[in-house]
Amino acid sequence: MKIKIISHKCDSTTTFLIALVIIQLFVSVQMHAQTNSNAKANTNAPNLIIITTDGFRWQEVFNGMNFDIANQSKFNHGDSSYIYKKYGANTISERQKLLMPFFWNTVTSQGQLYGNRNKENKVDVANPYWFSYPGYNEIFTGYPDTAINSNEYPPNPHSNVLAFLNKQKPYQGKVVAFGAWDAYDRILNESVSGFPVINGFESFSSILKDATTDLLSSLLKDSYKPFKEVECLDVFTHYQAMHYLKTKQPKAMYISYGETDEWAHHGNYSNYLDAVHQVDEWIGDIWNWAQTTPGYKDNTYILVTTDHGRGFGNDWTDHGADVKGASSIWFALLGPDVKKIGPLGEQTKDQQLFQKQLAATISKLIGYPFTAEHPVGPSIY
């Protein structure tokens, strides 16, 4: 901006006015610089994407397909050749890569993978129930409150890490959750938390209006509903979330897949493995999109985990406090600074970690440590 110097005779009033204009200009330039630096800081705050696949066992994460389960006709539904051809191999390392190639090629080289009990790296839920609502509550609030003892529990009274981030400047209005199961409105207490939670068969046209949203919403409404009205197929949750991610570019996001748990309850091992194989590919798509998108590249953390484990052997279909082993879970971390926690790759340190530590850990990683009115499990580093 140029200042025109008045050439005619200056009286004292004119001198005063010129001085005032110069001071105002100086203040305005300073404020502008301040706003710019804030905007830059906001943009540079790391992005966070939390992903869960419901009730997926650590046993398959680390060993791939289980032959004892795959061999039984009640679990392979008379078609063992399909799963053998797709996921069967002699060595553990081959089976890992056949089932979850993104995990075993990218996560184990660029990130960290926790929970292989065969190597004494143990992760468990701290809540005593070993089913979904208590598990998701523990992930997001860091507080395994024993009062939360039912999947029908009313809206969660405890604040969660996403609601906390939604109050931090860089994340305000840039938080969203998509979930296949229709319980997340309650688990994340949408009406109190202040960010949108799209779950089950709910259309997301309330938060994004365009032709793709309309098409996805129509497909979802008319889709095959093997789990009735309670939970949609993962493919809808995924494409809604991806469309929102690419279009609105949220800074903190949750995506919850549900088929792994559903097909396990159905005793359908092929569908259970296919579901996680697909989720693994989608996580790869999300990571690769992030690594090729300005603002997300080298600035995005991803946490992948599950709400609970399942039983051993033929009890693989089930979970709950009466099912031995169902408290055992796993988690994976990706992001620029996960090395701060420890070495990259599959973790082999003899340790015991808990689900209640995840909220503190990921919020510390992005530089906005979660605090709440309730006790929060400590960060793992």
Ligand SMILES: [Zn+2]
């Ligand atoms: Zn279940």
